[in-house]
Amino acid sequence: MLAVHFGAGNIGRGFIGQLLHQAGYEVCFIDVNQELVDEINSRKAYSVQLAMEGTPVSVVEGVRAIHGQDTEAVAEAIAKADLVTTAVGPNVLPHIAPAIAAGITRRIAQSDRPLNVIACENMIGGSEQLKTHVFAKLDDIAREKAQELVGFPNAAVDRIVPLQKHEDKLLVTVEPFFEWAVDQSRIIGDIPQIEGVTYVNDLTxxxxxxxxxxxxxxxxxxxxxxxxxxxxxxxxxxxxxxxxxxxxxxxxxxxxxxxxxxxxxxxxxxxxxxxxxxxxxxxxxxxxxxxxxxxxxxxxxxxxxxxxxxxxxxxxxxxxxxxxxxxxxxxxxxxxxxxxxxxxxxxxxxxxxxxxxxxxxxxxxxxxxxxxxxxxxxxxxxxxxx
Ligand SMILES: NC(=O)C1=CN([C@@H]2O[C@H](COP(=O)(O)OP(=O)(O)OC[C@H]3O[C@@H](n4cnc5c(N)ncnc54)[C@H](O)[C@@H]3O)[C@@H](O)[C@H]2O)C=CC1
Ligand SMILES: O=P(O)(O)OC[C@H]1O[C@](O)(CO)[C@@H](O)[C@@H]1O
CATH class of the missing domain: 1.10.1040.10 (N-(1-d-carboxylethyl)-l-norvaline Dehydrogenase; domain 2)
Known part of the structure; x- marks a missing residue:
């Protein structure tokens, strides 16, 4: 299973990437920070440390990254993905929409496999807003098909991940607590099985x-x-x-x-x-x-x-x-x-x-x-x- 995650920053690596990896996904990060992309690709793994006594560490393995401006490679990854998630910041959602639209266009030309795109941002209706930006970039035929095949369930994510300052550029320290709620009613196709995600019928x-x-x-x-x-x-x-x-x-x-x-x-x-x-x-x-x-x-x-x-x-x-x-x-x-x-x-x-x-x-x-x-x-x- 492949998960494409936009934003290899604090919450991306320290929360979403970790849970997706633990659920059995191969995680492919998309980021515009070249240093981060190179580091992930050279090490293919990173550590997440809990901010508590004993500071236990877990390793997230089998990860890779693509630079966000390499639209061709991003589109190809989305065409093959089983899940797309984001943690880039609300103001960045319009900027990642063209690459997601290109991926959806490529994907629906090849197959009828459903896809879900979940924005994990601190905002109300994040996935829905992303959908509006993405759909504005699709042509009429793709839009109609995407309406059937691509879900944009809203989500609420909660884990405090402060700014990181470590010699290891990928290490991320996170609080032990986390909560990730997803609107099940907007999922298209099978519900992604991710331990730690709570599916709810009304996210509000x-x-x-x-x-x-x-x-x-x-x-x-x-x-x-x-x-x-x-x-x-x-x-x-x-x-x-x-x-x-x-x-x-x-x-x-x-x-x-x-x-x-x-x-x-x-x-x-x-x-x-x-x-x-x-x-x-x-x-x-x-x-x-x-x-x-x-x-x-x-x-x-x-x-x-x-x-x-x-x-x-x-x-x-x-x-x-x-x-x-x-x-x-x-x-x-x-x-x-x-x-x-x-x-x-x-x-x-x-x-x-x-x-x-x-x-x-x-x-x-x-x-x-x-x-x-x-x-x-x-x-x-x-x-x-x-
Ligand atoms: N840090 C936290 O504790 C939490 C953050 N959030 C939310 O998660 C989102 C991300 O926050 P952080 O991880 O703290 O920020 P961050 O700044 O650590 O990570 C954002 C990442 O997105 C990347 N990015 C920027 N523009 C991009 C683009 N066009 N394409 C691909 N990647 C791009 C940046 O290079 C960076 O690596 C925000 O919406 C925030 O509100 C939600 C819950 C907890
Ligand atoms: O990520 P934002 O929306 O800028 O706000 C910072 C807030 O998000 C968090 O990073 C995570 O919920 C909190 O630590 C803080 O309340």
Missing amino acids: PYIERKLYTVNTGHAVIAYLGFQMGYAAIDEAIRDDEILRATRQALQETGALLVAKHGFDKGQHEAYVEKILGRFANPYITDQVTRVGRSPIRKLAPQDRLVGPAMQCFDYGIVPEHLGLGIAAALLFDFREDPEAVQLTEEIKQFGLEHVLKTYTGIRVNHALFSIVMNHARELQARRKTN
Whole structure:
């Protein structure tokens, strides 16, 4: 069995590639980092180390890689594949669509074997979005056939894999916990048998619970941590003020998730506490700047901060602490992050209100707008005095 996986980065090697290998797939990575591609091809194996006492290591063998710009080779691999997965980042999905479309076109000209393409990105509806990009590149005949033969089931993936700094360029350290849920109702053909994957008929509660808890909590810690001068997540979460604000933000999303999806309140509280414990893992050094990366993406209307905050109002919940997280995200002026630089420049040029309205879609007369603005002004004043 062949799995073609786009993105041989942290989650690609440290999570998806590992589970696919353990399920018996030969994993072929597609990446645009030539050094990574060469290293994988010369060693054909890499190690995954668990961030816990004893740091157990497992080896992922029999892997290879193709450079993403070698469309011909990528298309050929997809034509032969049993499964396609991605972990490249939401903004990269449009860029990999042409190669996937070329692969599908080649494949359906040769056989009627079904294929599933699963985007493993931190976003709602990732595979569906990828499908839109891919289908835009297919001609009418291929599109009709692909509609029948190629499934794009959405997925939710959860495992913290921080930035890696090892002498061994392929080694990846990951947290022990992982969760990979896939929408079974959108699979075409046989269900891929992958130990560790949970197939569900309705992904919405799973992806919202994950995005609005793990990623919301992480984002609040990262952005507040950055404002308060912390470098790493585990340091920031040891600050009582940050921990309190994060817990309160997660109480807001928790109340929303319980009301909207009917999760058990007690079980959800336990889920939140477990996640806070994962953030505090002393065996993982995760930079606040990694977790806060791409603030424009994270401030988008459907994403982890504004998404739940806006929905809170439908359930009578006032998202005061989510508002604080949004304010801190707006003020994330990290010079090495292009989206942070863009926000900072635009705040200077057009003002905070304009930037808040533009990137979050929150209307000026909405209650959330003033909540965020009040927190942003407080954070700005606090930074001036420090
Ligand atoms: N790191 C983590 O803990 C988790 C990450 N995710 C999601 O997984 C995705 C990837 O995240 P990371 O692995 O952390 O990022 P990463 O930066 O470590 O890996 C991304 C990889 O994609 C490659 N890439 C970029 N453009 C490409 C293209 N056009 N074609 C092929 N490959 C391309 C990069 O060279 C890089 O190796 C993101 O959507 C992220 O939100 C989800 C859960 C956990
Ligand atoms: O990968 P993104 O969407 O930039 O966000 C970083 C987040 O994703 C993760 O890497 C994994 O879920 C978390 O560590 C963090 O919440």
